[in-house]
Each structure stands twice: as C-alpha cells, then as structure tokens.
Amino acid sequence: MEVDGHTPVIFDMGTGLRPYGEQIVGFPTSGPEGRTAPFGAFHGTALLTHLHWDHIQGLPFFAPLGNADATLDVFGPRQEEGPLADVFAGVMRPPYFPICPDELTGKVSFHDAGNDDFAINGTKVRSRWVRHTSPTLGFRVEVEGVSIAYLSDHGPGCSDDPPNFVPQDVLELCDGADLVIHDSQHTNEEYEDKWFYGHCTADYAVHVAREAGASRLMLFHHCPTHCDDDVDLMLIHAQELGSAGGVDVMAATEGLSVELHHALAR
Ligand SMILES: [Zn+2]
Ligand SMILES: [Zn+2]
DSSP: OOOTTSOOEEEOOSTTHHHHHHHHHTSOOSSTTOOOOOOOOOEEEEEOOOOOGGGTTTGGGOGGGGSTTOEEEEEEEOBTTBOHHHHHHHHSSTTTSSSOGGGSSSEEEEEEESSEEEEETTEEEEEEEEOSSSOEEEEEEEETTEEEEEEOSOOGGGSSSOTTOOOHHHHHHHTTOSEEEEEOOBOHHHHHHHGGGSOOBHHHHHHHHHHHTOSEEEEESOOTTOOHHHHHHHHHHHHHHHHHTTOEEEEOOTTOOOOOOOGGGO
16 A cells, blocks of 8 residues: 555565565566666565465565665564564574575564554554454554555354354444455355355455445455456456445456545545
8 A cells, every 4th residue: 555655554465565566666676687776775564464375475575675774564463372573483484485584684573463553654553353264363554534444364154153244343444444355265156165264255245345334345365266257257246246235346456556535535
C-alpha cells in the first residue's frame, strides 16, 4: 500500500515481494539484465499474517534490503514458541536457506502482535486473530480516510462456528472498508472435501464483505490447482452474489494495482 507522505505498508512477504522490490529499486537486480547499481534507502513496514511458506518466502529476495541503510519493520503473529524474530530465524537459516534474517544487508526488525491497535507513520493498524491452521492475524489499515482489510488465510472450518458465522473480530477488521482482500481459495464443491484446509469459499468471502458493509472485495489466495479460467468462473459467480449486496468484486492477479480515494475527494 503506497500513500503519498507515508512509508509503504506491505501485506505479507510471499513471492510477490521480489517483483515489488525491483519496482521500488527501479531496475532488475537479478537475471540477465540484473544490475547492482546503488539505490536509495527503503523504509517500510510488512504486516505478516502467519509463518506458512507462501507468506514468508519473498523476504530474502526483497531487493531494497540490499542497501545497508534500509529498514523493514515486520509486525506478525505472536508465537507460543518464543519471540517472532527467533521463530522466524528458525526457518530462515541453514540448511533451509543460506543466510539468516540478520545477515541481510538492510535491517529487518520483528514485532510481536496479537489483538492490537497501533500506529505506523500516520497509518492506523488493527490486528486480530482469525481462524486458520496456525496462529494467524488479519489486518486493517486506515490512512488518509481510506481503509483496507487484509484476511489472506481465513478458514471457518478451523472452528466449531456455524458455516456462515462471521466472528466479531473479522467484522471489526472489515467494517465499512473501501477494500477487503480476502481468502477465496475454494469453490463450494471443493470446500465439502477441504473444509479443514484453513481456507474458505468465494461465497464466504462475499458474505463477510456484505455483513461488514464493505464496498469492494478482492478475491485472493487462489487455489494453486486453479487456472485463470477457473478463477474467472469463480469471479463471475461472486460478482453476482456481491451485486445483490452492493459489493463490487474483483479477483487478484499478479501485478494488479488498485487506486483508492478518500470518499470526500472522489
Ligand atoms: Zn496459511
Ligand atoms: Zn496462505
């Protein structure tokens, strides 16, 4: 999330962090065209939902951290096993990876979060536990009158809640949001066999957005076995559901950017 006058806020640190890093640096830093020319010091924040591989793999490949003055503050889920920094370093170290987080050139600082409300450089952040297979947070950020909720992995099947129940914490994250980025991994048919995977259906994502009075929903966390046509079919279905409740539905694609404006400035 990039807003004039504020440092960037990054949602999770998956493989998308690599192209985003090169976009910030302004040139490729690897591959045949790769260069290592100097670039300015990056300062930003990452809101980390949980420690599953698909949410952490991009960190070592985030080019801006190649500058010694760069800083990245990572706010992520408090772990039973110890401080988040130590638990993260447990998976980013030999033999799983050649280097540890503190061997990156720039400085990465980890901050333990739970059900918290805090401020980052003029941005209001709310973190709440959401239902998944490991301790997982959802986030809401508010800046310059625009609000975004991010619930990447959200599995109602990880609880005893009735199928369509929306927890109060989830409603607080998504309440009237300008954009809700939400898990939508499964079709209804797939969910019947995979309800315990820790993910949800596109129907449930629309339901959350409607219940919370959000205006726009981004279907996210597509199933790895789905091709673009599968996602298109899910999107058409979700748009029909969403239009009945005043929710504009989109599907996330690689490299997609969305511009949001404060209601008064529209
Ligand atoms: Zn996960
Ligand atoms: Zn995930």
